[in-house]
Amino acid sequence: xxxxxxxxxxxxxxxxxxxxxxxxxxxxxxxxxxxxxxxxxxxxxxxxxxxxxxxxxxxxxxxxxxxxxxxxxxxxxxxxxxxxxxxxxxxxxxxxxxxxxxxxxxxxxxxxxxxxxxxxxxxxxxxxxxxxxxxxxxxxxxxxxxxxxxxxxxxxxxxxxxxxxxxxxxxxxxxxxxxxxxxxxxxxxxxxxxxxxxxxxxxxxxxxxxxxxxxxxxxxxxxxxxxxxxxxxxxxxxxxxxxxxxxxxxxxxxxxxxxxxxxxxxxxxxxxxxxxxxxxxxxxxxxxxxxxxxxxxxxxxxxxxxxxxxxxxxxxxxxxxxxxxxxxxxxxxxx
Numbered sequence: 001x002x003x004x005x006x007x008x009x010x011x012x013x014x015x016x017x018x019x020x021x022x023x024x025x026x027x028x029x030x031x032x033x034x035x036x037x038x039x040x041x042x043x044x045x046x047x048x049x050x051x052x053x054x055x056x057x058x059x060x061x062x063x064x065x066x067x068x069x070x071x072x073x074x075x076x077x078x079x080x081x082x083x084x085x086x087x088x089x090x091x092x093x094x095x096x097x098x099x100x101x102x103x104x105x106x107x108x109x110x111x112x113x114x115x116x117x118x119x120x121x122x123x124x125x126x127x128x129x130x131x132x133x134x135x136x137x138x139x140x141x142x143x144x145x146x147x148x149x150x151x152x153x154x155x156x157x158x159x160x161x162x163x164x165x166x167x168x169x170x171x172x173x174x175x176x177x178x179x180x181x182x183x184x185x186x187x188x189x190x191x192x193x194x195x196x197x198x199x200x201x202x203x204x205x206x207x208x209x210x211x212x213x214x215x216x217x218x219x220x221x222x223x224x225x226x227x228x229x230x231x232x233x234x235x236x237x238x239x240x241x242x243x244x245x246x247x248x249x250x251x252x253x254x255x256x257x258x259x260x261x262x263x264x265x266x267x268x269x270x271x272x273x274x275x276x277x278x279x280x281x282x283x284x285x286x287x288x289x290x291x292x293x294x295x296x297x298x299x300x301x302x303x304x305x306x307x308x309x310x311x312x313x314x315x316x317x318x319x320x321x322x323x324x325x326x327x328x329x330x331x332x333x334x335x
Contacts, residue, residue: 008318009095010300011049011325012037013137013237014105014181014208016276017076018069019055024277029076036275036296039079044298048095048322049085051103051137051207052076054129055276056111058147063125066111073133076102086134088333095322104133105207108143108182109167115148119163123170135333138205140179141167142187150191151184153218160190168194168202175332177203177234180225181272188225203332204232208239208272210256219244223263230268235328236260237272240294243286250291253303254310257320261311267327269320273297 015037021027024034032040042050054069056062076082085094085101094101106112106129113122130136141164142152149167151158160168168191171178178195180188195202206229212220221229221236229236238256239245246252260269275297278289293299300321308317 008046008301008304008321009048010046010271010297010304011094011322012047012297013051013205013235013270013272013325014053014107014239014274015050016053016055016107016274017050018052018072018104019065020277021072021075022065022068027277029079032296034279035277036273036290038296041297042100045296045300047100047297047300048098049101049103049325051105053105053107053207054111055107055143057143058108058110058115058145058152060114062108062110063112063114063117063121066106066125070104070129070132073104084134085329088330091326091329091333094326103135103137104129105137105179106139107179108147109139109141109149110143110147112139113148113163119166122167126170136176137329138177138179138207139167139171140182140207141191142184143182150187152187153182153184155184155187157186158184159186160194164191165194168200169198171202172198172200175203177205177332180204180206180221180229181209181219181237185222185225192225192228203234203328204229205234205328206236206272208237208274210239210244211259214255214259215244215246215252217244226260226265227263230263230265233328233331234268235270235325236265236268237270240273240275240291240299241289242291242294243289245291245294250293253291253294254307257307258310261316266316267319267324270325270328271300271321 141149146155149164210220
């Protein structure tokens with residue numbers, strides 16, 4: 001393969017553009033300074049596939065907030081050369097032209113069903129989202145906090161609850177992956193055990209997570225969970241947030257990639273940069289949220305060029321940039 005890194009097409013597994021558009025008055029996807037996945041940044045970064053999370057916290061009004069984001073989907077498709085990725089035969093087209101393909105995901109199942117609502121509403125809302133948007137790439141059961149489905153990142157020993165089991169049962173065979181990026185360690189372990197015990201047909205991913213042995217943060221994957229995702233032919237998107245890379249050293253990002261390769265993730269590693277609106281972020285201790293070198297999607301050519309220098313393998317670098325995600329999609333969407 002004779003490509004150079006600066007022309008590598010890019011796929012990214014996670015951003016919060018929809019919640020930015022839903023929450024911020026007069027939000028504009030074409031405004032390059034408001035969010036790291038503005039349309040100009042995506043173009044500068046050679047992004048050809050962007051997964052758009054429907055993000056909610058766990059609180060009253062979560063379902064309505066999720067629906068507001070769903071209603072904004074068509075506004076993205078109104079931009080020139082932006083297309084929804086819906087069908088297996090379209091996957092090979094991704095990256096072959098300058099077109100941008102977009103794909104929805106659900107970050108926190110509280111957006112499907114709030115804590116005091118009948119669980120059946122989750123199935124109805126999921127079906128409606130699929131009807132309106134097409135395929136959904138993945139669902140995470142939780143965000144940072146505990147909810148009716150299980151324990152989030154900061155819930156420590158809270159694992160899989162009965163409603164979480166019901167959700168996994170419902171997803172069996174639906175070709176929607178389950179995302180471990182925001183689970184507690186206990187929930188991640190319980191999900192894997194339950195999927196195996198019930199012989200469920202569900203792909204397992206971590207859409208925007210790094211590796212805990214490289215940087216010890218609860219949002220990063222323990223090695224045993226990362227190895228399970230690799231074993232199950234899932235996908236792991238490397239996160240660009242400073243708190244999950246290293247508080248000081250921006251180049252520690254590449255240690256996360258190299259750790260993944262060391263444990264066998266050659267066909268599992270991808271990008272999941274996690275760009276979101278930061279101007280009103282509540283935890284000022286985390287500012288700046290991104291290292292200067294990684295503050296928006298325009299950084300991808302630089303990242304891929306340096307990654308290629310470190311890895312020394314053009315095909316492997318392109319795999320991380322886009323091909324591993326395309327292979328994953330083709331596999332889980334196959335009939």
